[in-house]
Amino acid sequence: MAKDEPTPLERFIRGILPENPVYRQLLGMCPTLAVTASMKAAMTMSGAVLFVLFCANVLTSLIRHLLKPHLRILVFTLTIAAFVTIADRFLAAYMYEMSKQLGPYVPLIIVNCIIICRCEVCASKQPVLTAATDALGQSVGFALGLASIASVREILGSGEWFGLAVMGDWWIDWGIMILPPGAFITLGLLLGTANWIGSGRAKRGARES
Amino acid sequence: MEHLSQLVLIAFGAALINNFVLKYFVGICPFLGVSRRVDMAFGMGCAVTFVVAIAATLSWTFTYYILRPDAPLTAWVWQKISPGSTAVVDLSILNYIVYIFVIASSVQLVEMYVRKFFPALYKSFGVFLPLITTNCAILFACLMVMKYISEEAWGLDKAITLAVFAGVGFTIAIVIMAGIREELDHCDVPRPLRGAGITLIIAGILALAFMGFSGVDRSLANLLK
Numbered sequence: 001m002a003k004d005e006p007t008p009l010e011r012f013i014r015g016i017l018p019e020n021p022v023y024r025q026l027l028g029m030c031p032t033l034a035v036t037a038s039m040k041a042a043m044t045m046s047g048a049v050l051f052v053l054f055c056a057n058v059l060t061s062l063i064r065h066l067l068k069p070h071l072r073i074l075v076f077t078l079t080i081a082a083f084v085t086i087a088d089r090f091l092a093a094y095m096y097e098m099s100k101q102l103g104p105y106v107p108l109i110i111v112n113c114i115i116i117c118r119c120e121v122c123a124s125k126q127p128v129l130t131a132a133t134d135a136l137g138q139s140v141g142f143a144l145g146l147a148s149i150a151s152v153r154e155i156l157g158s159g160e161w162f163g164l165a166v167m168g169d170w171w172i173d174w175g176i177m178i179l180p181p182g183a184f185i186t187l188g189l190l191l192g193t194a195n196w197i198g199s200g201r202a203k204r205g206a207r208e209s
Numbered sequence: 210m211e212h213l214s215q216l217v218l219i220a221f222g223a224a225l226i227n228n229f230v231l232k233y234f235v236g237i238c239p240f241l242g243v244s245r246r247v248d249m250a251f252g253m254g255c256a257v258t259f260v261v262a263i264a265a266t267l268s269w270t271f272t273y274y275i276l277r278p279d280a281p282l283t284a285w286v287w288q289k290i291s292p293g294s295t296a297v298v299d300l301s302i303l304n305y306i307v308y309i310f311v312i313a314s315s316v317q318l319v320e321m322y323v324r325k326f327f328p329a330l331y332k333s334f335g336v337f338l339p340l341i342t343t344n345c346a347i348l349f350a351c352l353m354v355m356k357y358i359s360e361e362a363w364g365l366d367k368a369i370t371l372a373v374f375a376g377v378g379f380t381i382a383i384v385i386m387a388g389i390r391e392e393l394d395h396c397d398v399p400r401p402l403r404g405a406g407i408t409l410i411i412a413g414i415l416a417l418a419f420m421g422f423s424g425v426d427r428s429l430a431n432l433l434k
Binding site for chain 2: 029034077084085088089104108161176184189191192196199
């Protein structure tokens with residue numbers, strides 16, 4: 001193993017900010033845009049992704065010596081599909097309203113690029129502990145990304161946050177923010193902001209050194 | 210006549226009113242990744258349309274005959290296994306696994322076909338052709354077909370219409386996007402927004418424009434009556 005291989009803890013931290021799946025890697029855009037009209041939906045989605053990513057990463061890491069190169073993507077997808085079925089049935093049984101609201105976006109986790117990407121890049125090469133922390137870090141990063149977009153959209157679009165009214169009565173809802181165009185524009189602007197902050201920091205770092 | 214007008218409504222709805230990319234946010238990855246040049250965007254759109262049509266046909270067949278509760282083929286096999294049983298066999302828990310298998314194999318098929326007959330196109334696709342497997346638009350079409358079979362007992366013709374025109378809608382959206390991005394190369398975009406940022410904002414404005422189609426289906430239905 002190479003010397004500069006990150007430790008499990010570093011991998012966990014790395015997933016949260018420096019390699020944030022939403023803002024840095026631009027992975028898993030479909031759920032990012034689709035379920036962020038309200039915080040509740042966004043957090044349920046993050047929970048489902050956390051479960052699937054964790055289980056898929058651990059399982060892939062356990063069977064990594066058995067994987068054949070040309071079949072591995074298929075194996076990943078089938079593993080993920082099995083766990084997504086579990087998550088979907090669970091949501092339908094215990095959180096029926098939410099499952100109705102999320103609709104097809106729960107099964108769409110199967111083709112979420114984040115999970116396949118983590119299985120391919122990390123879990124198929126690393127021991128179980130590393131794969132598990134990597135999965136946790138990436139899903140926390142994903143949840144943070146989703147939370148930031150959902151906060152902006154829910155507060156501006158319906159004057160609420162997690163269903164609690166935060167804006168006063170004077171606030172007029174921006175209907176467009178909870179509709180599809182609002183999702184695209186919010187993500188575009190937040191992405192620009194993230195890049196702007198990142199480039200400012202890089203410049204300062206260059207000047208100091 | 211009734212049936213034909215339903216098909217027209219489904220086609221119109223899938224292509225424009227409920228555009229996959231701009232309304233349901235599926236297929237965003239190729240929409241951001243392959244929309245730099247119009248010809249490549251068009252090729253990608255055609256590939257997706259082709260795969261989505263095959264995948265929806267196969268998944269309709271599997272769902273209708275095998276997977277749904279009390280499907281004819283499963284019920285027949287069950288009767289052979291335990292004659293006289295009145296239990297309803299429901300294999301719908303296998304839905305997602307079967308769909309993803311169907312999609313992966315039809316992508317493989319398209320890849321072989323394109324490599325044999327259009328080598329130039331194959332080279333320009335590069336990594337994007339296998340990536341169609343993980344394109345959410347295709348799984349989403351399968352899931353919609355699944356939903357409509359259980360809710361409205363859709364036939365195969367409606368499923369194919371939905372899939373083909375959803376692909377056409379995807380092609381329309383990605384070609385418009387590529388056209389705008391070709392012009393964008395000559396513009397002075399603020400540095401942090403370059404790349405994905407400005408593309409997403411343009412997609413938002415496009416989605417706003419496509420929202421203008423909502424409600425058209427109702428007047429179209431009145432017209433066809």
